[in-house]
Amino acid sequence: MAVTIKDVARAAGFSVATVSRVLNGSGPVKPETERRVRDAARQLRFTPNVAARSLTTSRTSTLGVLLPDLHGEFFSEVIRGIDQAAQEAGYHVVVSSSHNDHAEITAALDAMRGRVDGVAIMSPTLDAAQLRADLPSALPVVLLNCADARGEFDVLGIDNRGGAFAMTRHLIALGRQRIAFVCGARGNADAEARLSGYRAALCDARAERRDEWELEGNFVQQSGYEAAHRIMAMSPRPDALFCANDAMAIGALAALREGGLRVPGDVAVAGFDDIPIARYMHPPLTTVRVDIAGLGASAVRTLLHAVGRKNAHERVHETLPTELVIRDSCGAAQLRAGRVS
Amino acid sequence: MAVTIKDVARAAGFSVATVSRVLNGSGPVKPETERRVRDAARQLRFTPNVAARSLTTSRTSTLGVLLPDLHGEFFSEVIRGIDQAAQEAGYHVVVSSSHNDHAEITAALDAMRGRVDGVAIMSPTLDAAQLRADLPSALPVVLLNCADARGEFDVLGIDNRGGAFAMTRHLIALGRQRIAFVCGARGNADAEARLSGYRAALCDARAERRDEWELEGNFVQQSGYEAAHRIMAMSPRPDALFCANDAMAIGALAALREGGLRVPGDVAVAGFDDIPIARYMHPPLTTVRVDIAGLGASAVRTLLHAVGRKNAHERVHETLPTELVIRDSCGAAQLRAGRVS
């Protein structure tokens, strides 16, 4: 079997209690004792048994992450941020994805019980109030990109509304008159906040708004592709298409090209997220930048805080800022050139 | 505290041994007993303490995944495949990324000791022989996309060489005479196998090959972008650019467009991986499809097999096939049209 604390104790000539104290820095020990214990531990390549430790301390040094789906760069970025922050804090990360409804989430949460010290849940369709009910014990939880639920949980999110508002205002400033919007998945909090920002900006500027200009979408390329085909059939045709994420904007670009329309000449196109590939599109995609990895890192920090406080603390409610990234797909470059000449 | 097996035993009116037998399906139990125990367990919402269970069984029901870096869709796809397969088998997944050299990998492996029943390691730069030396115990390990090491570990990989060979042959068949290649990261096994397939196909067809046509790259868009700029300055200019992955091909498309060259008219472009976005490029990208999620799923199956066998089994060495995906960036569509007319 593996080497245990007993073996170290025997080798060092002390009791297991002393070895434990040395290795955990708990309690006082004579320097000489410490040296001998450490030497023995090193020579035997002792690694504490995590299960045993976890059994007595009821801590696991691992955090859980629940994700809705694992498609595209968005989620890999979140995980990257989480993983990095966790690693720095000496924590492990167990991920579990494809949880799209309440039942799947509670099931996954149940399965994680005892394995993690806290959980980050990303579920833009989640009903938070319901969640609190059947949550295993006082497990620290941080919600990512969820609707409301302030007070119940720590909640981290993106300034979706502000970003969408800014982008829409930008399009209006560029002289676009008929701005269409491709929505994200129905019932998704991110999606709805972006839609709301779009509407607010139109309203704010007294720009025209039509129901038919709010097209269905679900965050994947294909839905942007289809939405673009639909606006091409409209008359008058929208002169701008703001997509609720970059993936759909990329799909839209392809469709408009096929339809023989020029971007941004005939139709301006904008996205949301600023995934790395956005700048390489043709034309380079104007979009709203979001620090996705930063969101993940914040989630870890928030969780670790809650773990320390045993989850009895003031709830955190943080919204990460977004930033307009002006490239060529909306004609800002052309506009600027026009002004100069 | 949480409810333990003792509470269930008391509530059901049996001993903990009987409860354990019922809940684990070990040993015989009277149907009536089983019913009462299950009822009690359900009513108390009993969930076994994983630490305690793990302490006695020395199994954790979780698998580890070590990844080099977490950029782009490639890794999110791998994780997706792993997560799904693991979930189906009732296993959890702990991920750890950013391990690029041997030291980081062994450190991460050490940290996972006792937390996982097996580990999948993706490290195209790994020296497998060295790894075996300082591996904690008989931990089942499966290597993904690593060089050699047959016999030492279970190894899963992609048919990089075959895919690159087929693509290069395709370009030659299309009449391309000067085919350049953008390499992947140096020292990366995938990258080198793809390069070797490219070379072999040129050689096989007695096509021209030049050192300057093998350009440096590192799998990210920017390096493809730069490589394309370099070939534009060559004379004679290559009439095809095969990139070791799609991300670089996308960067190359952007650069060629900026340079005023037509694709595929002036230069054919091809990628590798077939990430979802490839088909939405302009022109849609011809590439080599790889079932990345399938690779992850296979890794899980392989690991679970090894876990069952306590790692004493014939080593698996599997290579996943690739498939040519012909779109427009290489002119095959035009060629076909030409034939028809």
Add this chain to the structure above:
DNA sequence: TTGTAGGCGTTATCAG
């Protein structure tokens, strides 16, 4: 078919 009891490897609480 069921119960008793020992042990898994640590940590933590006491005495010394």
Add this chain to the structure above:
DNA sequence: CTGATAACGCCTACAA
């Protein structure tokens, strides 16, 4: 400062 020893919650011979 150090050493016994009792938990922690579960599984599994071994007995009954």
